[in-house]
Amino acid sequence: MIWIYLLILVALSAAAFFGGRTLARRRAIGAKPHSRPGQHGAYALIWVAAPALLVLILASVFAAPLQRQLTAAGTPDAVAALEPFRRDAFFADAHRVGRGEAALQIWERPLAEQLPVEARRMVRIERTLSWGGGVAAILAAILGGLFALTQIKPQTRARNRVEGWIYGALFVCSAIAVLTTLGIIASLAFDSFRFFQKVPVLDFLFGTQWSPQIAIRADQVGSSGAFGAVPLFAGTLLIMVIAMCVAAPIGLLSAIYLSEYAGRTTRAVIKPLLEILAGVPTVVYGFFAALTVGPLLRVFFNEIGLFLIGGPLDGLGQYLALVQNQMALTAGAVMGIMLIPFVSSLSDDILNAVPQSLRDGSFAMGATKSETVKRVLLPAALPGIAGALLLAVSRAIGETMIVTMAAGLAANLTFNPLDTVTTVTVQIVTLLTGDQEFNSAKTLSAFGLGLTLFLVTLMLNIIAHRIVQTYREQYD
Amino acid sequence: MTDATPDQIAGAAAKGRLDRLRAGLKRRHARETRFKWYGRLAIAAAMLFLAVLLVRIVEQGHTAFYTHTVTVPVFMDPARVDRAYPQGSNFEQLAAEQQLARMGIQDDAAGTKAAQMKRLFSSELKFVAADLVAKRSEVIGETVPLAVPLSDDADLYLKGEISRETPEDQRRLTDQQIAWLDRMQTEGVIGSHFNTALFTNGDSTQPELAGVLGAVVGSALMLMVTALIAIPLGVGAAIWLEEFAPKNKLTDIIEVNINNLAAVPSIVYGLLGLALFINWMHLPRASPIVGGLVLALMALPTLVIATRSALKAVPPSIREAALAMGASKTQTVFSHVLPLAMPGVMTGAIISMAHALGETAPLLLIGMVSFVPGVPHAIDQPVGALPSLIYIWENASERAFHERTAAAIIVLLVFMIIMNAAAIILRRRFERRW
Numbered sequence: 011m012i013w014i015y016l017l018i019l020v021a022l023s024a025a026a027f028f029g030g031r032t033l034a035r036r037r038a039i040g041a042k043p044h045s046r047p048g049q050h051g052a053y054a055l056i057w058v059a060a061p062a063l064l065v066l067i068l069a070s071v072f073a074a075p076l077q078r079q080l081t082a083a084g085t086p087d088a089v090a091a092l093e094p095f096r097r098d099a100f101f102a103d104a105h106r107v108g109r110g111e112a113a114l115q116i117w118e119r120p121l122a123e124q125l126p127v128e129a130r131r132m133v134r135i136e137r138t139l140s141w142g143g144g145v146a147a148i149l150a151a152i153l154g155g156l157f158a159l160t161q162i163k164p165q166t167r168a169r170n171r172v173e174g175w176i177y178g179a180l181f182v183c184s185a186i187a188v189l190t191t192l193g194i195i196a197s198l199a200f201d202s203f204r205f206f207q208k209v210p211v212l213d214f215l216f217g218t219q220w221s222p223q224i225a226i227r228a229d230q231v232g233s234s235g236a237f238g239a240v241p242l243f244a245g246t247l248l249i250m251v252i253a254m255c256v257a258a259p260i261g262l263l264s265a266i267y268l269s270e271y272a273g274r275t276t277r278a279v280i281k282p283l284l285e286i287l288a289g290v291p292t293v294v295y296g297f298f299a300a301l302t303v304g305p306l307l308r309v310f311f312n313e314i315g316l317f318l319i320g321g322p323l324d325g326l327g328q329y330l331a332l333v334q335n336q337m338a339l340t341a342g343a344v345m346g347i348m349l350i351p352f353v354s355s356l357s358d359d360i361l362n363a364v365p366q367s368l369r370d371g372s373f374a375m376g377a378t379k380s381e382t383v384k385r386v387l388l389p390a391a392l393p394g395i396a397g398a399l400l401l402a403v404s405r406a407i408g409e410t411m412i413v414t415m416a417a418g419l420a421a422n423l424t425f426n427p428l429d430t431v432t433t434v435t436v437q438i439v440t441l442l443t444g445d446q447e448f449n450s451a452k453t454l455s456a457f458g459l460g461l462t463l464f465l466v467t468l469m470l471n472i473i474a475h476r477i478v479q480t481y482r483e484q485y486d
Numbered sequence: 487m488t489d490a491t492p493d494q495i496a497g498a499a500a501k502g503r504l505d506r507l508r509a510g511l512k513r514r515h516a517r518e519t520r521f522k523w524y525g526r527l528a529i530a531a532a533m534l535f536l537a538v539l540l541v542r543i544v545e546q547g548h549t550a551f552y553t554h555t556v557t558v559p560v561f562m563d564p565a566r567v568d569r570a571y572p573q574g575s576n577f578e579q580l581a582a583e584q585q586l587a588r589m590g591i592q593d594d595a596a597g598t599k600a601a602q603m604k605r606l607f608s609s610e611l612k613f614v615a616a617d618l619v620a621k622r623s624e625v626i627g628e629t630v631p632l633a634v635p636l637s638d639d640a641d642l643y644l645k646g647e648i649s650r651e652t653p654e655d656q657r658r659l660t661d662q663q664i665a666w667l668d669r670m671q672t673e674g675v676i677g678s679h680f681n682t683a684l685f686t687n688g689d690s691t692q693p694e695l696a697g698v699l700g701a702v703v704g705s706a707l708m709l710m711v712t713a714l715i716a717i718p719l720g721v722g723a724a725i726w727l728e729e730f731a732p733k734n735k736l737t738d739i740i741e742v743n744i745n746n747l748a749a750v751p752s753i754v755y756g757l758l759g760l761a762l763f764i765n766w767m768h769l770p771r772a773s774p775i776v777g778g779l780v781l782a783l784m785a786l787p788t789l790v791i792a793t794r795s796a797l798k799a800v801p802p803s804i805r806e807a808a809l810a811m812g813a814s815k816t817q818t819v820f821s822h823v824l825p826l827a828m829p830g831v832m833t834g835a836i837i838s839m840a841h842a843l844g845e846t847a848p849l850l851l852i853g854m855v856s857f858v859p860g861v862p863h864a865i866d867q868p869v870g871a872l873p874s875l876i877y878i879w880e881n882a883s884e885r886a887f888h889e890r891t892a893a894a895i896i897v898l899l900v901f902m903i904i905m906n907a908a909a910i911i912l913r914r915r916f917e918r919r920w
Contacts, residue, residue, distance in 0.1 A: 180722045193762055193783075263527075286903075289844075290539070294543070294895050297891060301546070384521075408752070410752065
């Protein structure tokens with residue numbers, strides 16, 4: 011239905027544009043017009059399209075709640091007496107019947123008679139609302155058009171007015187970006203607040219027990235659930251450290267080699283290949299971790315374990331022989347691979363920003379290339395590289411798919427890379443997929459975790475950006 | 487008493503110093519070479535990871551691109567086929583019994599062998615047969631050849647993924663079933679061919695029938711919504727910030743804000759989508775409209791940053807020339823600067839869309855982990871998406887889904903590579919030096 015209105019709107023706007031242009035031409039005869047006819051046309055178009063679009067958007071936003079209210083207002087007694095979810099099901103069926111489909115459930119006597127009546131009423135409400143919205147939009151378009159008609163005069167500053175609208179539209183675009191931040195903060199803060207009403211903030215931040223599963227009956231084990239997030243923070247930290255141990259040296263050394271040693275052709279080949287590594291979706295890395303790296307590492311450690319069993323390191327051997335696929339090391343290593351191109355391209359930029367004169371000075375003193383890199387470039391670029399590594403850390407903390415697929419779900423408070431750990435992002439995914447009721451502490455805890463994640467990564471990003479920027483200004 | 491003249495002493499000292507210098511130089515050069523090799527090793531490691539990643543995925547996924555079909559003649563026994571309600575007839579049993587009879591095998595009273603034989607055919611057989619009977623009821627009483635996929639386990643065996651050497655209780659096929667399969671293959675009723683179902687079917691609980699089309703269409707619908715929202719908004723915001731914005735506190739805040747948004751973890755956008763679009767605005771869960779909105783908000787900051795750098799690259803002389811000719815600020819931007827920056831803008835748009843295509847975490851939170859069979863056609867219906875399909879299949883217990891997961895990854899990577907290649911070509915083609 012909305013498509014038809016949009017089509018009508020497009021047609022009306024086009025008519026307004028051409029009509030306005032012709033009219034402007036005709037009225038301009040004998041006078042010296044301020045703006046060109048096309049600009050008058052554009053002005054008319056804006057006055058037709060903008061009010062109508064506004065009405066359409068308002069109508070589609072408010073249609074659903076209005077429809078719910080109207081339906082609830084006229085509910086017959088037999089239906090009103092039903093339990094809430096049965097009532098919803100009844101209305102859903104009435105909706106289906108109204109559209110000419112078969113009902114999903116069989117309703118008993120008084121309800122069965124009500125069903126077609128209700129169906130007709132629902133269709134009527136829906137039709138009224140959708141027609142009402144459309145007619146209001148077209149009316150708004152016509153009113154706007156009439157206003158524009160009166161404005162088409164040779165002395166009207168149509169161009170400036172059109173440009174004013176464009177300026178406004180562009181500003182709204184930027185404002186939406188800010189609104190996104192507000193939306194994130196508002197949605198996270200609102201639900202987190204509800205969570206922190208049930209679970210105290212300090213228990214959440216410093217508790218060492220995480221078991222959000224709330225049992226159905228009060229007498230079962232773990233009936234209250236525990237929301238101490240320290241094991242999650244520890245797991246996140248552990249995986250992040252492992253990832254950085256892989257990504258930082260490899261990424262940094264590749265960047266140094268590419269920017270200082272490699273010839274043009276090598277660069278031309280390696281750079282796009284690194285870009286492929288950067289463009290691979292994280293779910294693919296997750297698959298790679300779960301089905302290739304995990305089993306590989308497990309076999310590796312099991313073999314070592316079998317070798318050690320019976321020797322002086324028997325205990326370690328026994329432990330290694332039982333290592334499983336899902337461990338912090340798998341997720342961390344694969345996440346490190348994912349971060350290599352990120353680290354290398356950022357460090358590459360920063361190394362390139364170091365002025366050539368520093369290099370030349372060092373070479374003039376007889377230093378070799380590696381000495382120049384180690385004693386001149388790296389110290390000069392150090393703040394920038396630290397910033398880049400911090401950005402990588404924030405990426406590692408927020409990364410979801412790899413850890414979801416490879417790290418496990420058990421909330422262990424451990425720093426052993428061969429154990430399964432769980433992270434903040436994994437818990438958010440687990441808590442919010444599958445069955446959920448909306449007001450339980452379990453579901454809401456995901457928003458508490460999300461807020462923590464958002465604040466931590468935000469802080470890291472701000473610090474990293476500040477470091478990178480202050481450093482850059484030194485040579486500009 | 488020594489014969490050494492002062493000259494000789496000086497010479498020896500010089501020689502010693504030279505030796506030390508030489509040795510030091512050697513050490514330094516060795517260090518230089520070592521350092522160079524560290525760099526090479528680092529790059530080699532990165533390339534090795536890339537190669538292992540791609541090779542492993544192709545290795546695991548290539549078998550999903552062909553499949554096995556069995557052609558069985560089925561006598562449509564009038565006594566067992568219900569003319570009025572063909573869906574109710576047990577065609578699988580019928581086909582299995584007749585196949586056993588053809589192979590000269592006597593079934594026991596409980597029909598265990600027929601049950602085993604039945605498990606070699608895909609359940610698709612039932613629907614193919616029922617369809618045929620519903621369309622042409624005259625086939626009842628005739629023998630018609632039905633071509634249906636083999637079941638996933640039988641298919642895996644023929645691909646060599648289930649080994650005959652594994653003990654019988656540890657594999658999904660019995661020795662008897664394997665023997666029958668071998669016999670059917672030598673008889674030539676089993677054919678192998680390109681797996682078209684993978685590209686024409688939606689998701690299914692049966693691996694042999696599951697395909698990626700539903701997810702591809704879902705991803706395409708979602709990406710359409712994302713592009714329609716993110717590209718105009720992002721380009722508009724970038725133009726305002728770069729060309730129109732007054733330099734004051736407010737624009738500084740907007741700028742810092744957009745830079746920060748680009749680094750917000752994607753899962754936080756999922757939380758935003760869940761709270762805002764689903765719980766508050768009551769938009770339909772798991773629909774392309776919600777997915778597209780979330781991805782659009784996520785792609786917006788990157789798009790703004792890319793567009794701004796494209797606009798920045800247009801030299802001020804162009805603007806000044808236009809302004810000098812009497813053009814207004816808006817005319818300058820829209821008729822001179824933007825067209826020149828267009829290749830850069832489009833490159834940024836394509837790259838951010840490619841990122842949005844591969845993003846998974848936010849989709850999981852808005853409900854795109856549920857099983858959606860069939861191919862979607864509307865933007866307000868629950869759909870699947872390619873990355874979430876990969877996630878779902880990776881978690882599936884049937885082994886045949888593993889090769890299909892890798893195959894779906896190959897499809898996704900092909901899309902990513904096409905998009906990135908398009909961006910690179912655009913950049914090369916329209917690269918301009920001012």
